[in-house]
Amino acid sequence: EIVLTQSPGTLSLSPGERATLSCRASQSLSNTYLAWYQQKAGQAPRLLIYGASSRATGIPDRFSGRGSGTDFTLTITRLEPEDFAVYYCQQYGTLPQTFGQGTKVEIK
Amino acid sequence: QVHLQESGPGLVKPWETLSLTCSVTGDSIRNEVYWGWIRQPPGKGLEWIASVYHGGTTYYNPSLKSRVTVSAVTSKNQFSLKLSSLTAADTAVYYCARAGLVVAAPHDVFDMWGQGTMVTVST
Numbered sequence: 001e002i003v004l005t006q007s008p009g010t011l012s013l014s015p016g017e018r019a020t021l022s023c024r025a026s027q028s029l030s031n032t033y034l035a036w037y038q039q040k041a042g043q044a045p046r047l048l049i050y051g052a053s054s055r056a057t058g059i060p061d062r063f064s065g066r067g068s069g070t071d072f073t074l075t076i077t078r079l080e081p082e083d084f085a086v087y088y089c090q091q092y093g094t095l096p097q098t099f100g101q102g103t104k105v106e107i108k
Numbered sequence: 109q110v111h112l113q114e115s116g117p118g119l120v121k122p123w124e125t126l127s128l129t130c131s132v133t134g135d136s137i138r139n140e141v142y143w144g145w146i147r148q149p150p151g152k153g154l155e156w157i158a159s160v161y162h163g164g165t166t167y168y169n170p171s172l173k174s175r176v177t178v179s180a181v182t183s184k185n186q187f188s189l190k191l192s193s194l195t196a197a198d199t200a201v202y203y204c205a206r207a208g209l210v211v212a213a214p215h216d217v218f219d220m221w222g223q224g225t226m227v228t229v230s231t
Contacts, residue, residue, distance in 0.1 A: 001170075035217045037154075044203055044221035045154065050210050056219065088154055092207075092215045096169040099154040 002026055002091050004100035012108040019076040021103045023089035028069045033093035036065055036074045039102075040085045048087075049074065079105070110134040112204050112222035119228050125192040126229075130204030130222060132185050138162050141208035143187045144218060145178060147200040155200075159207065159214050160187050167214040194229045201226050 003026040013019055023034065032052035037045035047056040049065035052072055062077045076083055084107050089100040116128035130143065137143055144159035158168045158178040166178050177190040191198060202225050205218035 033211065033215070037218075044205075044224055045218070046221075047217055047219050050217045056217075090154075090217065092211065092213075092217055095167060095215045096171070097156050097215045099156070101153045 001096055002029070002094065002098055004089050004091055004098055006087075006089060006100035006103045008103060009101075010104045010106060012106050013079055014108045015079050015081055017079050019074075019079055019083070019105055021074040021087055021105075023067075023072045023074070023100050025070045025072070025091055029091050030093040032068050033091060034065075034067065034072045035090045035092060036063075037088045037090065038083075038085050039088065045088060076105075110206065110220045112206065112220060114202060114204050114222045114225040116202075116225055116227070118226060119230065120194055121231055122194055122196070122229055124194055125190055126194055126198070126227060128189045128202055128204075128225065128227075130187050130189075132187070132206075135206065135220075137180050137185055137187055138182055140212070141206055142167075142214050142216060143180065144205050144207050145189045146203045146205055146218065147198075148203070148224075149197075149200040157189065157191075157202075161208075161214065196229050199227065199229045 005024045007022045034052045036049040039045040053065045086102045086104045111133045113131045142159045145157040160178045175192045180187045204222045206220040207216040207218045
């Protein structure tokens with residue numbers, strides 16, 4: 001099973017600031033099969049990024065992803081009030097597909 | 109618009125079997141996609157449980173395989189989850205979701221999710 005480790009656990013930022021979230025895999029991911037999800041309190045996760053860098057339908061361009069192999073990053077260039085949430089990475093290169101433990105982006 | 113809705117008991121007793129159903133509208137479970145179950149214990153992260161393909165092929169997380177059964181009910185456009193020998197560690201929000209539109213494989217992104225249903229295992 002591939003283990004995903006996200007850092008930091010919590011990110012305290014102000015609206016308008018830049019957020020950089022990290023996801024590290026325990027082994028190299030084939031074909032950059034890495035996705036990012038956003039989850040707000042009491043809601044289901046929402047797909048943001050797949051293939052490490054492709055935005056899902058309707059996702060604003062302030063969200064961007066990059067990375068390959070074992071190291072991946074999600075960047076939110078200018079935080080909007082609605083962006084404060086928990087973010088999860090997921091590897092889908094092999095079964096069982098696994099998720100990271102999450103990074104909470106909170107208002108400073 | 110695709111909509112998934114979980115249904116089932118909110119409270120189950122230890123050692124009983126949990127049965128959940130996911131009703132799908134706006135898409136057909138006969139389509140060549142995968143229908144999955146994911147759970148999230150309170151305050152914790154996400155865990156993939158299992159998925160079922162339109163033809164009935166099933167895929168399970170090895171950590172839960174001995175206790176899980178998933179199936180598709182095509183006549184009702186639903187799919188279901190059964191989880192046996194419940195313990196308190198199975199207390200979680202259970203989500204149903206759709207996958208298979210990016211990689212066309214059981215290991216794929218989940219692009220549509222239900223709202224989730226909270227299941228508590230307790231006497």
